[in-house]
């Protein structure tokens with residue numbers, strides 16, 4: 001059966017995600033009930049992207065837009081024909097914020113490809129994971145964006161991305177502290193400051209803390225402080241995330257399990273903050289989100 005664009009339109013909702021969560025660099029992730037929504041219509045003319053919210057006037061509005069590039073990659077992967085596309089994006093996830101906006105855009109485009117074709121099962125979750133990880137370079141945001149919940153994702157020696165769900169208490173409170181927009185930092189820049197090798201003691205430290213975090217998420221909140229310690233990436237990024245690291249340090253001193261979300265600058269706290277702490281952050285221009293954990297991942301709507 002040849003693959004066709006059999007639907008006149010498709011729409012998708014994709015969650016924001018965090019990655020790393022302290023010790024799980026490039027592997028741990030979690031999805032939030034905080035979403036971008038994207039819709040598409042194949043057209044005979046050129047591709048036009050319209051944007052509401054985050055990225056207006058900044059992200060490309062033609063075929064070079066990441067959502068469109070992912071959509072086209074999805075169609076190519078299953079042998080579907082290409083077309084021009086009218087794409088409408090309602091963006092809420094900050095760009096360069098450490099909340100997985102680029103993974104979201106790639107997954108959104110791939111899900112839209114699934115939504116347009118006559119045989120959607122060809123573009124299954126695993127193929128979307130592989131293709132979106134190709135755009136990202138690491139699977140940690142892509143995995144929860146596709147599957148929801150908390151995930152551990154890794155890359156096999158043959159280059160294939162793999163994912164397994166991590167048991168998580170879905171009532172665990174989560175706070176995302178988003179600093180003022182002038183602090184946005186691309187993941188590419190944040191990866192440049194990381195060293196190529198780390199001391200063995202630090203690798204051992206993170207191995208134990210990652211295991212502890214798994215236990216903590218599954219229902220041992222008493223282990224959250226130990227389970228969110230990291231020596232592989234956060235400290236190396238201090239020079240490019242000075243305000244976020246200062247906030248993270250201060251919160252940890254007060255007993256909050258705070259980490260840098262993804263490559264920052266958003267700070268993730270696996271707890272509710274006191275009203276006073278929230279007000280202090282807000283007075284300094286920070287946005288405090290309390291979205292809850294998403295358990296569905298990306299869905300066609």
Ligand SMILES: Nc1ncnc2c1ncn2[C@@H]1O[C@H](COP(=O)(O)OP(=O)(O)O)[C@@H](O)[C@H]1O
Pocket residue numbers: 036055059060065066067089091094095096097098099100101102103105185186187188262263
């Ligand atoms: N909804 C979107 N539409 C188009 N491009 C996007 C979208 N979201 C992210 N991007 C692209 O990804 C970049 C941000 O990705 P990245 O640096 O990985 O930060 P993060 O994923 O932490 O927000 C943006 O500058 C933009 O180029």
Ligand SMILES: N[C@@H](CCOP(=O)(O)O)C(=O)O
Pocket residue numbers: 017018019020025026027097098099100101102138140141187190191233261262263264
């Ligand atoms: N493991 C990556 C995660 C990047 O997440 P993002 O949301 O900042 O894109 C890293 O730490 O570089």
